[in-house]
Amino acid sequence: MALTGLDIFKQLPKKNCKECGVATCMAFAMSIASGKAALESCPYVSEEAKEILGAAGAPPIRLVKVGVGEKALALGDETVIFRHDKTFFHPTAFAVSVDDTLSADLLAAKIAKINDLKVERVGQELSVNLIAVVNASHDSAKYKDTIEKVTSQTDFPLVLISNNIAALEAALSVVSANRPLIYAATADNYEQVIGLAKSYNCPVVVKGNNLADTAALVEKVAPLYKELVIDTGSRTTSQVLADQTQIRRLSIKKKFRPLGYPTITFTTSDDPREEVIQAGVYIAKFASIIVVKADEKSQILPLLTWRQNVYTDPQKPIAVEAKIYEIGAVTPDSPVYICTNFALTYFAVEGEVSGSKIPGYILPVDTDGTSILTSWASGKFTADSIAEFLESSGIKSKINHTTCVIPGHTAVLSGKLKEKSGWNVLVGPEEAAGIPAFAKAHFL
Amino acid sequence: MRQSKGIEKERSFIMALQIMKERNTGKINTVTIGATQEQGGTRTSVVTVGGDTALPFLQFEGNFPNQPVIAMEVQSRVPEQWNEIVKEPFADVLSDPAAWAKKCVEDYGAQLIYLKLSGADPDLENYTTKQCVKIVKDVLAAVGVPLIVVGCGNDEKDNQVMPAVAEAAAGENLLLGVAGKDNYKSIVAAAMVHHHNVIALTPCDINICKQLNILITEMGLGLDRIIIDPGAGALGYGIEYTYSILERERLGALQGDSMLSTPVIASVGYEAWRAKEANAPENEFPSFGKQAERGILWEAMTATALLQGGIHIIVMRHPEAINLAQKNIAELMAPQAI
Numbered sequence: 001m002a003l004t005g006l007d008i009f010k011q012l013p014k015k016n017c018k019e020c021g022v023a024t025c026m027a028f029a030m031s032i033a034s035g036k037a038a039l040e041s042c043p044y045v046s047e048e049a050k051e052i053l054g055a056a057g058a059p060p061i062r063l064v065k066v067g068v069g070e071k072a073l074a075l076g077d078e079t080v081i082f083r084h085d086k087t088f089f090h091p092t093a094f095a096v097s098v099d100d101t102l103s104a105d106l107l108a109a110k111i112a113k114i115n116d117l118k119v120e121r122v123g124q125e126l127s128v129n130l131i132a133v134v135n136a137s138h139d140s141a142k143y144k145d146t147i148e149k150v151t152s153q154t155d156f157p158l159v160l161i162s163n164n165i166a167a168l169e170a171a172l173s174v175v176s177a178n179r180p181l182i183y184a185a186t187a188d189n190y191e192q193v194i195g196l197a198k199s200y201n202c203p204v205v206v207k208g209n210n211l212a213d214t215a216a217l218v219e220k221v222a223p224l225y226k227e228l229v230i231d232t233g234s235r236t237t238s239q240v241l242a243d244q245t246q247i248r249r250l251s252i253k254k255k256f257r258p259l260g261y262p263t264i265t266f267t268t269s270d271d272p273r274e275e276v277i278q279a280g281v282y283i284a285k286f287a288s289i290i291v292v293k294a295d296e297k298s299q300i301l302p303l304l305t306w307r308q309n310v311y312t313d314p315q316k317p318i319a320v321e322a323k324i325y326e327i328g329a330v331t332p333d334s335p336v337y338i339c340t341n342f343a344l345t346y347f348a349v350e351g352e353v354s355g356s357k358i359p360g361y362i363l364p365v366d367t368d369g370t371s372i373l374t375s376w377a378s379g380k381f382t383a384d385s386i387a388e389f390l391e392s393s394g395i396k397s398k399i400n401h402t403t404c405v406i407p408g409h410t411a412v413l414s415g416k417l418k419e420k421s422g423w424n425v426l427v428g429p430e431e432a433a434g435i436p437a438f439a440k441a442h443f444l
Numbered sequence: 445m446r447q448s449k450g451i452e453k454e455r456s457f458i459m460a461l462q463i464m465k466e467r468n469t470g471k472i473n474t475v476t477i478g479a480t481q482e483q484g485g486t487r488t489s490v491v492t493v494g495g496d497t498a499l500p501f502l503q504f505e506g507n508f509p510n511q512p513v514i515a516m517e518v519q520s521r522v523p524e525q526w527n528e529i530v531k532e533p534f535a536d537v538l539s540d541p542a543a544w545a546k547k548c549v550e551d552y553g554a555q556l557i558y559l560k561l562s563g564a565d566p567d568l569e570n571y572t573t574k575q576c577v578k579i580v581k582d583v584l585a586a587v588g589v590p591l592i593v594v595g596c597g598n599d600e601k602d603n604q605v606m607p608a609v610a611e612a613a614a615g616e617n618l619l620l621g622v623a624g625k626d627n628y629k630s631i632v633a634a635a636m637v638h639h640h641n642v643i644a645l646t647p648c649d650i651n652i653c654k655q656l657n658i659l660i661t662e663m664g665l666g667l668d669r670i671i672i673d674p675g676a677g678a679l680g681y682g683i684e685y686t687y688s689i690l691e692r693e694r695l696g697a698l699q700g701d702s703m704l705s706t707p708v709i710a711s712v713g714y715e716a717w718r719a720k721e722a723n724a725p726e727n728e729f730p731s732f733g734k735q736a737e738r739g740i741l742w743e744a745m746t747a748t749a750l751l752q753g754g755i756h757i758i759v760m761r762h763p764e765a766i767n768l769a770q771k772n773i774a775e776l777m778a779p780q781a782i
């Protein structure tokens with residue numbers, strides 16, 4: 001069981017010095033309980049308290065780091081089974097696989113392609129996270145050579161996939177400073193592979209033949225080394241779903257230590273589209289790393305988006321910056337649409353304004369990222385706040401009219417807004433989907 | 445002696461792996477759509493959904509007597525606004541709903557047809573009630589699979605059209621849509637009198653969903669005749685809200701809340717193909733990649749994601765996206781060794 005804020009508070013120094021960045025010791029304790037702060041932020045906590053809290057408060061799923069620097073990944077350390085209970089913290093990492101049998105030219109082209117698998121969505125930069133280099137040649141010299149080439153062409157951390165100890169060691173002699181993930185320690189080779197992981201200080205995958213077998217293997221490995229990621233060996237969609245569910249449940253609800261680690265999964269289909277769909281299941285169901293062969297932007301974008309959606313904090317909606325957005329080739333005559341800065345609201349409006357083929361300005365009022373009706377009900381979307389934004393945004397200098405469109409659900413604001421701002425206020429449709437028809441009727 | 449002691453010590457640390465199986469008291473209702481000749485209709489097949497006794501696809505702890513089904517969307521007017529990629533597989537039949545439905549069944553294996561009477565919209569073709577009834581009857585005559593029939597979305601018009609459709613198709617056991625919180629009486633009454641099922645639509649709100657089910661059952665329509673539509677958001681456009689609502693509804697149903705135990709339908713095709721990412725040309729958004737494949741995957745991924753939330757009827761458009769979703773369902777229905 002995770003400790004409550006009160007349990008933690010009892011162990012704190014109670015100085016209320018604020019040095020941890022939180023106003024009081026009690027509030028700090030609450031932050032620790034909800035996972036928002038770490039005990040280490042308190043400079044005065046006693047060693048004894050650290051021990052008590054450390055043991056009891058150890059996360060049910062270990063935090064394991066792969067890579068170094070900007071592209072380093074934090075995996076695991078999750079606390080819930082359903083995102084609506086709190087949030088999922090550390091997004092699934094996507095690894096694109098590359099074989100060491102590729103010629104130098106093909107390899108370079110492939111790495112360049114993977115480096116370019118990135119896109120901006122709702123103001124966030126999304127990308128794949130790892131390159132999994134597969135020792136398909138079974139040749140350690142060739143593997144080492146490939147690893148050298150790959151590291152010279154990318155910043156992505158690597159997953160080193162080989163069942164050849166010599167090849168793994170050769171690769172580690174090149175990239176261990178970048179903290180790659182070693183794949184994998186099995187029942188047959190774990191002493192050697194764990195030895196390598198330890199001496200090079202890199203995380204390592206423990207791979208079993210099924211869930212129980214994996215747990216038994218982790219029990220042998222964990223006393224030797226703890227920077228682990230687990231692979232239950234399952235490769236069919238329904239079995240991976242079952243395994244991942246058990247791993248998440250047992251580690252969180254039962255604190256079953258042998259399964260309290262991040263997980264790695266592999267898609268299996270030869271058709272990249274089917275791979276993407278398979279990976280879609282694993283994103284929802286707890287995989288920490290998914291290794292795919294798919295490498296087209298059109299295939300990766302749906303994955304990046306679904307991951308972004310699943311790992312969005314349900315309590316903190318994504319917001320867009322409150323400023324003027326120009327959709328299409330706007331002119332001083334273009335219409336002005338008012339909405340809120342809740343990313344979903346904004347992008348729904350943006351999609352329809354752009355779909356209407358009539359260029360327009362969108363002004364998302366800052367409502368702390370809440371939707372039209374939510375912000376209206378909570379008093380953040382008012383005649384005053386809209387009028388103020390019409391003034392402060394600088395829209396007046398861009399247009400030669402003073403007409404704005406407000407969302408249909410807030411028609412009640414129109415009179416007062418007109419009075420406050422002096423603008424001519426048009427009441428738009430209730431749903432963004434009605435914007436194209438509305439725009440055609442009013443602005444063509 | 446020494447060695448055996450060491451082994452014993454090691455053994456004592458081993459924690460037994462005990463699988464966690466949830467014992468659920470509740471389950472999802474079953475709802476049957478369509479009726480064969482013996483049952484008073486003219487369908488050659490019927491579709492039953494629901495009956496799940498666990499979280500989606502967790503076969504190791506529950507039963508899934510009916511796997512999720514895909515309904516193919518047919519409109520009563522040419523859907524000009526659809527992306528060319530979606531129109532292409534139906535190019536020769538878009539102006540004829542009956543031929544369109546037939547193509548869905550014969551060429552693409554549709555188990556269900558979702559007929560949207562979009563042409564009834566007063567702002568579009570403004571088809572009369574009579575015209576709408578004829579379209580429904582033509583589609584019924586063209587295919588043997590069960591039908592979902594929904595109005596154009598204009599409450600006033602739908603309240604005229606849908607009761608007439610319900611009456612004309614009495615005995616066919618249609619799934620009629622949609623009943624909303626502020627407009628459910630006329631469609632529910634029509635479904636009761638003529639023995640059809642209804643879709644109860646609520647905009648991503650579990651409390652309103654429950655409340656609407658209560659209002660509808662208070663009119664006398666059984667819970668086994670209601671399918672809920674959570675007002676799904678597409679991938680990238682609020683799907684996480686829908687996903688979490690679905691999970692909460694499923695958990696509620698499994699804990700025995702009967703008003704949350706109705707099966708779920710989602711308009712995946714409509715929502716997914718509204719997304720910018722499904723439609724934007726590659727030359728305008730080079731970082732998005734090829735548009736055709738992207739659009740198909742956008743629809744298929746939306747379906748996949750909502751399947752993990754627990755939907756039962758997926759309304760879809762593109763045959764290739766449908767293939768991907770079907771394959772995903774088949775894979776998820778494979779037995780689990782636990």
